[in-house]
Amino acid sequence: MRRILIIAPNWIGDAVMSQPLLAQLHKNYPAAQIDVLASKWVAPIYRACHEVHEVLEADLQHRQLQWNLRKKLAKQIEVSQYEACFVLPNSLKSALIPWLANIPFRIAYRGEMRFGLINLALNNPSKINRPPMVEHYLALASALETADQAPHFETVTPELQVPVNANTKVLKKLQDEGIAPEAIYILCPGAEYGPSKRWPTGHFAKLAQDLISKNPATHVILLGSKADHSLAKSIETQAQYNPHIHNWCGETTLDEAIALISLSKALVSNDSGLMHIGAALQVPQVAIFGSSDPHHTPPLSAKAKVIWLQLPCSPCHQRECPLGHLNCLNHILPENVLLSVESLH
Incomplete structure (x- = not known):
């Protein structure tokens, strides 16, 4: 071949x-x-x-x-x-x-x-x-092997490399903003599939504030696509526009997002593409699951913690909560996520 x-x-x-x-x-x-x-x-x-x-x-x-x-x-x-x-x-x-x-x-x-x-x-x-x-x-x-040639697969984890050019750009952007690379947490409020996979913006805002109050040198970067910008804006508003919270949703390329995540002290995200990137980079992370199943699409990393309430109605795999309450995500409290983040270090 x-x-x-x-x-x-x-x-x-x-x-x-x-x-x-x-x-x-x-x-x-x-x-x-x-x-x-x-x-x-x-x-x-x-x-x-x-x-x-x-x-x-x-x-x-x-x-x-x-x-x-x-x-x-x-x-x-x-x-x-x-x-x-x-x-x-x-x-x-x-x-x-x-x-x-x-x-x-x-x-x-x-x-x-x-x-x-x-x-x-x-x-x-x-x-x-x-x-x-x-x-x-x-x-x-x-598929290309005969039965006696077919290899045995052991459990494996994805691995990504950080693009060198993107890393250089990200370090310069952090320097221009006065942010020390070793002091950043990444929060990813988006999930393309729909609202039933998105932890409430109010919870993200409280978590961001708590992380900063624990260490005034901390900076929280909100990361995602242009479609996530409004979610991040809501987090900024609810966090009373704390100067250590930065809305970079839609302001980075995916290559740059990979580089940023690789630098973070910890990543907190929904079940999303950025969650899987964090796992493939072996970054300490907390992954929040609601309507989806962490057994099917978990973050494959020893440094990842999954928070999932396993309610009787979850996973429903629906884009919006069919029961109208979204308890699978609303009942995951910021203080519990903070404890998980702190346990990563």
């Missing part, structure tokens, strides 16, 4: 959890070049994976066919003569490019009527009996 292509998933957390698959493929085929086709949104994750030779960044949009763009990309990819392609999303459209590019082995889970587009298919596990996502992706590595 000389050249392998990966079709990346659409979510940051899923991209992080696919890194052990890359590591296993690199182990199985040490002479192979592993490239990744990824949207601009998740491409920085793969630039932080040392197994990846090249990231092919494309303007692929979620839930859009973009037929002409996919045909164009397929023509470009066909020239590289990839021998195998691992398609990580379950959608029909994600399987089109390797099929159009005539890649001989197209490996993925069965899904969304893509018979023929995928020619080495694994059965998709039921939603009731889903394995952790890392194991789900990792199992694809055995």
Whole structure:
């Protein structure tokens, strides 16, 4: 095997959890070049994976066919003569490019009527009996092996490297703001999936204030995408615009966010992509779960603590609380999260 292509998933957390698959493929085929086709949104994750030779960044949009763009990309990819392609999303459209590019082995889970587009298919596990996502992706590595060749997979954790250029930019930004790198905590109030995964902004505000009151040298950075800026603004307001609380949501690239998280004394987040980045960087962290299941998408790090109340109604996997009370998150109190943060050191 000389050249392998990966079709990346659409979510940051899923991209992080696919890194052990890359590591296993690199182990199985040490002479192979592993490239990744990824949207601009998740491409920085793969630039932080040392197994990846090249990231092919494309303007692929979620839930859009973009037929002409996919045909164009397929023509470009066909020239590289990839021998195998691992398609990580379950959608029909994600399987089109390797099929159009005539890649001989197209490996993925069965899904969304893509018979023929995928020619080495694994059965998709039921939603009731889903394995952790890392194991789900990792199992694809055995698709090219015979039964007696299939390697044994041990439990592995994702690993990311901090981009050097991003680290330099982040250190300069901290210096310009008068923030000592060793004195920052990162709070991530967002979660793309919906409100049922977001710890209340009032709780984040109280936690930020408590962290600063414990040590006046502390600075709290609110980190996330542009979509999270309003959540962070609410935290600032409820914390009475404490000058040691900084709303940087939407003000950093994902590469810079990786660098910032790597510097933090601790990360506190919802079940989100940034949570998985923190775990892959082995940063001390507290991960707050509400409607989702920490058994399926946990932060895979010995330095992570998970807070989940395990209420009878949780996990419901709904975007908004179907019962209207959001007790799974409202009842996780700031003082309890603070105790967990303090126990990390």
